[in-house]
Amino acid sequence: MLDHESGGLARHDHTPAYFSTAFGHRPRMLELVRGFVSDFCDRVMLGTARARQGSFRGSQLSMAAHELMENALVYGPEGSSSFSIAIDPDPEDPANRYLVCIRTRNRADPCQQATVRQRLHALSESEDPTAYYLGLMAASARRPEGSGLGLARVRVEAQMDLSCVVDGDELEVVARARIPRDPGGRG
Amino acid sequence: MPSNDIGFGPRRSTRASGLVRKRTVRSLAAEPEAASFSIAFGRRPKMVAMVRRVVADFYGALYDEIAAPVEQSRGWTSQVSLAAAELVENTVRHGLDGDAVFSITVASDRDDPGRVHVVSVSTRNRADASQRELVLRRVNELRTTPDLFAFYLALLTESTQQGGSSGLGLARIRVETRMDLHCSIDGDELEITASARVGPGVPVLGPPRRDGPERTRSR
Amino acid sequence: MNGSTSIRSVTAESLSAAGAVEGELVTVRLCGSAELGSKAMLDEFLADVLVASDGCREVVVDMTKLEYMNSSALKSLLTWIVRVRDLPELRRYTIRILSNPELHWQQRSLHSLVSMCGDVLEVEERGEQSS
Numbered sequence: 001m002l003d004h005e006s007g008g009l010a011r012h013d014h015t016p017a018y019f020s021t022a023f024g025h026r027p028r029m030l031e032l033v034r035g036f037v038s039d040f041c042d043r044v045m046l047g048t049a050r051a052r053q054g055s056f057r058g059s060q061l062s063m064a065a066h067e068l069m070e071n072a073l074v075y076g077p078e079g080s081s082s083f084s085i086a087i088d089p090d091p092e093d094p095a096n097r098y099l100v101c102i103r104t105r106n107r108a109d110p111c112q113q114a115t116v117r118q119r120l121h122a123l124s125e126s127e128d129p130t131a132y133y134l135g136l137m138a139a140s141a142r143r144p145e146g147s148g149l150g151l152a153r154v155r156v157e158a159q160m161d162l163s164c165v166v167d168g169d170e171l172e173v174v175a176r177a178r179i180p181r182d183p184g185g186r187g
Numbered sequence: 188m189p190s191n192d193i194g195f196g197p198r199r200s201t202r203a204s205g206l207v208r209k210r211t212v213r214s215l216a217a218e219p220e221a222a223s224f225s226i227a228f229g230r231r232p233k234m235v236a237m238v239r240r241v242v243a244d245f246y247g248a249l250y251d252e253i254a255a256p257v258e259q260s261r262g263w264t265s266q267v268s269l270a271a272a273e274l275v276e277n278t279v280r281h282g283l284d285g286d287a288v289f290s291i292t293v294a295s296d297r298d299d300p301g302r303v304h305v306v307s308v309s310t311r312n313r314a315d316a317s318q319r320e321l322v323l324r325r326v327n328e329l330r331t332t333p334d335l336f337a338f339y340l341a342l343l344t345e346s347t348q349q350g351g352s353s354g355l356g357l358a359r360i361r362v363e364t365r366m367d368l369h370c371s372i373d374g375d376e377l378e379i380t381a382s383a384r385v386g387p388g389v390p391v392l393g394p395p396r397r398d399g400p401e402r403t404r405s406r
Numbered sequence: 407m408n409g410s411t412s413i414r415s416v417t418a419e420s421l422s423a424a425g426a427v428e429g430e431l432v433t434v435r436l437c438g439s440a441e442l443g444s445k446a447m448l449d450e451f452l453a454d455v456l457v458a459s460d461g462c463r464e465v466v467v468d469m470t471k472l473e474y475m476n477s478s479a480l481k482s483l484l485t486w487i488v489r490v491r492d493l494p495e496l497r498r499y500t501i502r503i504l505s506n507p508e509l510h511w512q513q514r515s516l517h518s519l520v521s522m523c524g525d526v527l528e529v530e531e532r533g534e535q536s537s
Contacts, residue, residue, distance in 0.1 A: 021224030028248045036241045044233050232442045265510035276442050340522055347485040355477040363514040
């Protein structure tokens with residue numbers, strides 16, 4: 001019997017969650033969504049006791065969310081960008097892992113689309129993504145704009161797989177990761 | 188990969204996203220000035236507080252774009268987040284399987300797009316027939332009662348005398364936020380929306396007034 | 407005569423409640439947020455307050471740090487207030503709620519309670535109280 005009032009409900013381990021937002025060219029939203037993703041991950045998904053300080057996983061996901069959203073905001077022409085995060089039980093191991101999928105979508109000209117595709121390709125082909133990332137950091141010191149550092153950071157620091165889809169004049173970037181249900185895990 | 192033919196949006200693979208999928212998802216091209224977010228979640232009580240806070244932050248940040256006095260901003264932000272919290276809590280309590288979708292949308296008002304916007308918060312969840320009937324009836328009562336405040340006070344009185352839920356949440360939304368309430372049913376899915384026009388020319392409504400002295404004082 | 411029963415401090419979910427009996431005055435403080443999962447605790451706490459307040463002349467409820475209260479918690483609060491109102495006249499006391507004008511929901515929600523129970527209830531606006 002579910003006790004709704006006390007909130008003492010059986011934990012729905014297999015219930016997914018999904019968050020999406022669209023907000024136009026509003027940089028203030030970046031921080032809001034980053035905080036929400038971190039909180040959601042920690043308080044709702046992982047039930048981390050010290051949610052105020054944030055967990056390692058929550059921090060990774062919120063950082064990835066922020067980087068991808070910021071790219072959509074900065075590089076997309078003025079207009080709507082949208083973001084979503086989906087959290088499902090991992091079909092390969094639903095009892096022990098979540099599959100997290102972060103997507104951003106924005107308008108992008110063919111040049112931007114090609115640049116993102118090329119950068120993602122370079123990341124996926126790199127034998128040592130961390131070394132590649134460090135190289136990008138060094139390069140960005142000389143050319144701060146448009147270095148691809150954000151995508152590399154998502155790949156290396158958040159350990160998420162990246163892909164993109166072009167749909168007419170819109171570009172969708174997708175980051176995926178499998179994370180363990182144990183908040184202390186780093187798998 | 189999810190389909191893109193309805194614009195950026197939901198997955199197909201889960202029941203929660205099945206709920207999302209049935210909603211009309213706005214494509215990027217349709218309303219470039221609109222802002223929105225939606226959350227689909229299972230029966231997670233912690234979502235209530237999270238939604239309330241993120242709605243307050245989200246809407247508060249948007250409201251700053253409108254040249255309104257700060258106090259107006261805080262008033263409306265408080266009202267909208269209260270409505271969000273009550274709606275989400277209802278889905279956690281009364282939803283059939285716990286899966287629900289919450290969304291907030293802010294868009295320019297068609298009649299006065301430069302100054303007024305429309306804010307809507309809604310939830311969608313599966314509900315049993317009796318719950319759907321109860322909600323329909325309550326929303327209708329709230330829309331048609333000649334004395335809304337008296338109706339609300341009667342509900343409050345009734346709530347202290349009975350053990351179960353009395354639909355107080357919806358009444359609280361209507362009375363305390365003055366947002367319009369609508370509900371629709373699609374099969375076994377219930378969607379409830381609270382919406383309001385907000386802007387510099389639209390007053391923030393204080394608490395409903397009654398004749399007679401108020402025992403309230405300020406320092 | 408005042409209630410000599412102590413009021414047990416309690417915490418549930420994001421709500422904490424504490425109270426103290428000081429002669430003929432009882433002070434209660436509600437902090438945090440009264441949301442889903444806090445009703446049962448609040449009901450028990452207010453039942454304790456009712457017992458401890460026997461013989462007092464006033465109960466002051468500090469809500470200046472109560473960020474939010476859902477409709478269920480509002481119902482709990484109202485139920486307690488109604489019980490006080492229904493006490494025999496000689497045992498009845500006044501309830502004074504300290505509200506925070508920065509928390510807009512309080513202005514609206516407490517107004518409804520005063521409309522119902524204005525004979526025993528008053529609301530006093532204050533800024534956030536120091537602990």
